[in-house]
Amino acid sequence: xxxxxxxxxxxxxxxxxxxxxxxxxxxxxxxxxxxxxxxxxxxxxxxxxxxxxxxxxxxxxxxxxxxxxxxxxxxxxxxxxxxxxxxxxxxxxxxxxxxxxxxxxxxxxxxxxxxxxxxxxxxxxxxxxxxxxxxxxxxxxxxxxxxxxxxxxxxxxxxxxxxxxxxxxxxxxxxxxxxxxxxxxxxxxxxxxxxxxxxxxxxxxxxxxxxxxxxxxxxxxxxxxxxxxxxxxxxxxxxxxxxxxxxxxxxxxxxxxxxxxxxxxxxxxxxxxxxxxxxxxxxxxxxxxxxxxxxxx
Numbered sequence: 328x329x330x331x332x333x334x335x336x337x338x339x340x341x342x343x344x345x346x347x348x349x350x351x352x353x354x355x356x357x358x359x360x361x362x363x364x365x366x367x368x369x370x371x372x373x374x375x376x377x378x379x380x381x382x383x384x385x386x387x388x389x390x391x392x393x394x395x396x397x398x399x400x401x402x403x404x405x406x407x408x409x410x411x412x413x414x415x416x417x418x419x420x421x422x423x424x425x426x427x428x429x430x431x432x433x434x435x436x437x438x439x440x441x442x443x444x445x446x447x448x449x450x451x452x453x454x455x456x457x458x459x460x461x462x463x464x465x466x467x468x469x470x471x472x473x474x475x476x477x478x479x480x481x482x483x484x485x486x487x488x489x490x491x492x493x494x495x496x497x498x499x500x501x502x503x504x505x506x507x508x509x510x511x512x513x514x515x516x517x518x519x520x521x522x523x524x525x526x527x528x529x530x531x532x533x534x535x536x537x538x539x540x541x542x543x544x545x546x547x548x549x550x551x552x553x554x555x556x557x558x559x560x561x562x563x564x565x566x567x568x569x570x571x572x573x574x575x576x577x578x579x580x581x582x583x584x585x586x587x588x589x590x591x592x593x594x595x596x597x598x599x600x601x602x603x604x605x606x607x608x609x610x611x612x613x614x615x616x617x618x619x620x621x622x623x624x
């Protein structure tokens with residue numbers, strides 16, 4: 328049994344924490360607010376509130392030899408990640424962890440014109456959200472080099488799972504891009520992301536990057552159509568790319584400006600991850616089995 332510290336214990340972190348507890352590990356969750364810490368403590372987990380938007384201090388000793396999963400997204404603005412900087416700066420040399428696993432994004436590759444992309448491709452982030460994530464990757468690499476603490480990076484696309492499907496958007500009849508103009512996109516079921524995180528903690532090479540996806544890219548339009556079909560909802564209306572500027576948010580437009588297909592051979596062959604949900608058919612069916620017990624999104 329060992330200590331797992333989950334920095335950022337939201338949707339993914341909660342799934343990860345429950346999986347680690349099932350395997351006999353001790354969990355400490357780091358969250359932003361004291362209210363969140365109190366809620367998790369009530370559920371029986373150790374929880375600590377730290378505001379990573381400012382310099383912090385960490386109690387001496389409790390990070391020593393732990394595995395740290397860093398899942399906190401960067402701030403919403405800028406091109407750097409001060410939150411990770413504050414966290415790494417607070418780790419004392421007398422209490423370095425055994426390993427750090429960082430959740431990054433496949434967005435760091437930028438637009439790849441629909442090509443298959445493996446981890447050897449040079450990152451070329453185009454959107455600020457991706458530049459912030461790439462800055463975090465570079466920070467962690469530099470820190471790992473200085474401290475000799477092993478660090479592993481996972482590049483992840485869209486995450487779906489129970490309680491995290493676009494059902495609200497579908498019910499509102501919001502449009503999607505016309506299928507023949509929709510770029511390639513990738514996604515992963517939250518349970519498979521948890522498997523990848525655990526494998527990275529156990530077997531990931533220090534300094535290595537791993538793409539995490541279901542290995543079956545499709546388009547965002549196809550995804551919305553498949554969710555609608557699985558949930559028994561009408562498929563969303565489709566609009567032309569020429570209308571996107573007035574109908575979609577800036578954030579949605581930035582996603583639609585990129586097209587890539589993630590190669591996950593390294594995930595399978597080096598980390599040995601066997602995906603539970605290697606395609607949307609299986610993944611969506613599992614999401615909707617007990618959908619009534621999860622908040623609709």
